[in-house]
Amino acid sequence: MALYKEQQLKIYNSLTGKKEDFIPLLEGHVGMYVCGPTVYSNVHLGNVRTFMSFDMIFRYLKHLGYKVRYVRNITDAGHLTDDGDQGEDKIAKKARLEKIEPMEVVQQYTVDFHNILNTFNFLPPSIEPTATGHIIEQIEIIKKIIENGYAYEKNGSVYFDVVTFNKDHEYGKLSGRKLEDMIANTRALNAQDEKENPQDFALWKKAGPEHIMRWPSPWGDGFPGWHLECTAMSTKYLGDQFDIHGGGMDLKFPHHECEIAQNEAAIGTVPVRYWMHANMLTLNGQKMAKSTGNSINPGEIFTGDSPHLSKGFAPSAARFFVLQANYRSILDFSNDALIASEKGFNRLMEAMKIMKSLPTDTSSSMNVETWKQSCYDAMNDDFNSPILIAQLFEGVKQIHLIKDAKASITADDLKLLVHTMEAFVFDVLGLEDGDAFAKADDSKLSGAVELLIKLRKEARENKDFATSDKIRDELLALGIQLKDGREGTTFTVQ
Ligand code: AMP
Ligand code: ZN
Numbered sequence: 001m002a003l004y005k006e007q008q009l010k011i012y013n014s015l016t017g018k019k020e021d022f023i024p025l026l027e028g029h030v031g032m033y034v035c036g037p038t039v040y041s042n043v044h045l046g047n048v049r050t051f052m053s054f055d056m057i058f059r060y061l062k063h064l065g066y067k068v069r070y071v072r073n074i075t076d077a078g079h080l081t082d083d084g085d086q087g088e089d090k091i092a093k094k095a096r097l098e099k100i101e102p103m104e105v106v107q108q109y110t111v112d113f114h115n116i117l118n119t120f121n122f123l124p125p126s127i128e129p130t131a132t133g134h135i136i137e138q139i140e141i142i143k144k145i146i147e148n149g150y151a152y153e154k155n156g157s158v159y160f161d162v163v164t165f166n167k168d169h170e171y172g173k174l175s176g177r178k179l180e181d182m183i184a185n186t187r188a189l190n191a192q193d194e195k196e197n198p199q200d201f202a203l204w205k206k207a208g209p210e211h212i213m214r215w216p217s218p219w220g221d222g223f224p225g226w227h228l229e230c231t232a233m234s235t236k237y238l239g240d241q242f243d244i245h246g247g248g249m250d251l252k253f254p255h256h257e258c259e260i261a262q263n264e265a266a267i268g269t270v271p272v273r274y275w276m277h278a279n280m281l282t283l284n285g286q287k288m289a290k291s292t293g294n295s296i297n298p299g300e301i302f303t304g305d306s307p308h309l310s311k312g313f314a315p316s317a318a319r320f321f322v323l324q325a326n327y328r329s330i331l332d333f334s335n336d337a338l339i340a341s342e343k344g345f346n347r348l349m350e351a352m353k354i355m356k357s358l359p360t361d362t363s364s365s366m367n368v369e370t371w372k373q374s375c376y377d378a379m380n381d382d383f384n385s386p387i388l389i390a391q392l393f394e395g396v397k398q399i400h401l402i403k404d405a406k407a408s409i410t411a412d413d414l415k416l417l418v419h420t421m422e423a424f425v426f427d428v429l430g431l432e433d434g435d436a437f438a439k440a441d442d443s444k445l446s447g448a449v450e451l452l453i454k455l456r457k458e459a460r461e462n463k464d465f466a467t468s469d470k471i472r473d474e475l476l477a478l479g480i481q482l483k484d485g486r487e488g489t490t491f492t493v494q
Pocket of ligand 1: 047049249289
């Protein structure tokens with residue numbers, strides 16, 4: 001029997017503000033959409049935290065036996081610098097500054113995003129669609145919204161008519177805002193503004209002659225509004241209604257609010273059954289953000305090369321730090337907090353090894369079944385990973401007591417203990433043994449140095465001594481010494 005039949009999961013639904021029993025639309029299947037990154041710069045640890053929360057959620061849903069279709073998009077067009085309808089496309093701006101093609105920017109940072117997520121042991125989503133790959137779908141949705149009377153065209157741009165929409169629907173229900181209050185609190189429009197109301201938002205923007213990222217449409221050349229891509233891609237792959245939609249808390253308004261409005265205006269259905277929002281990672285009490293410079297890159301965590309850090313940390317230790325906080329709580333980043341997490345993580349990993357060779361007895365001093373259920377209870381309670389980790393440490397405590405002959409366990413119970421610890425630590429939390437990372441890193445280093453040794457040999461054979469000396473000297477400066485011998489060249493790391 002599938003685990004989800006025995007374990008009733010509850011999810012905190014941001015739309016209702018309540019923890020609700022999770023009942024998917026189609027038994028045994030889950031459709032989940034999470035807003036992906038805008039690939040105009042390297043991801044920072046705050047972005048990683050949000051995606052990690054949903055990786056843990058994806059992992060637990062799979063663990064419960066659900067067949068999950070997890071869609072996480074790549075935003076490669078339409079996200080403007082003011083996060084609204086004004087400014088330049090973030091990707092086009094980067095391309096202009098770097099004097100490269102926008103799609104080179106997209107490629108570079110998509111690769112970076114994937115590399116970072118792989119290093120943190122993320123599971124890949126089932127589908128990773130891009131905004132530029134779904135322009136036709138976005139145009140079709142705009143046509144439907146205009147047909148239904150909830151959007152208007154102005155000078156080659158199309159805007160969503162929030163005021164008309166709010167007459168038959170409720171704009172603001174996700175973020176708990178009232179349209180009247182929003183109108184009262186915003187400045188009046190200027191004469192040159194195209195919008196009829198400041199709350200209206202762009203579905204399609206006319207592209208000026210200088211705008212490189214442009215597509216033909218019934219309203220002329222232009223590009224889609226940022227909110228529209230997620231409506232197009234979520235419904236295309238998951239249906240007009242689907243189970244879970246996630247993202248960071250900062251996307252609730254306007255991005256997700258607008259997604260709901262677009263769906264209701266185009267198709268007439270409430271798209272999402274459970275809205276989930278992950279909370280922010282802060283640095284010195286301020287939201288981590290690229291734009292303010294208040295951010296830390298994952299690469300800096302691994303090397304320790306940052307004024308915020310005293311040393312480097314293994315990816316799994318950083319992952320453990322993130323998952324020790326509830327995904328709905330704010331988490332503040334600090335060197336001390338990371339060091340404390342690393343200690344806990346190492347203690348957990350040590351117990352994972354010890355438990356494999358524990359002595360068994362004729363009776364158990366712990367009730368393993370009850371303990372195992374308490375691990376599930378923690379995760380069934382809206383993916384409460386810190387409580388799960390506290391339960392896993394109950395397991396760690398028992399493992400040490402048994403090792404020190406202060407407690408006992410039967411062979412069957414030990415099997416269950418090992419199986420449960422491994423399932424939660426490796427499969428659900430996605431942690432990896434720190435040694436494994438070090439070994440993988442060693443083999444990568446050896447591979448890279450071997451390649452340089454080969455290039456140096458080729459340079460010498462070509463009498464290019466300048467290059468061969470450069471390779472030797474620069475490796476030495478990095479603490480890698482090459483030794484030439486009769487068997488070839490070897491190296492030592494100092
Ligand atoms: P962006 O690439 O800016 O669209 O952001 C990608 C994801 O990272 C979104 O889900 C954001 O909500 C999330 N995010 C941005 N800053 C932070 C932060 N400081 N902490 C946690 N999540 C964040
Ligand atoms: Zn989105």
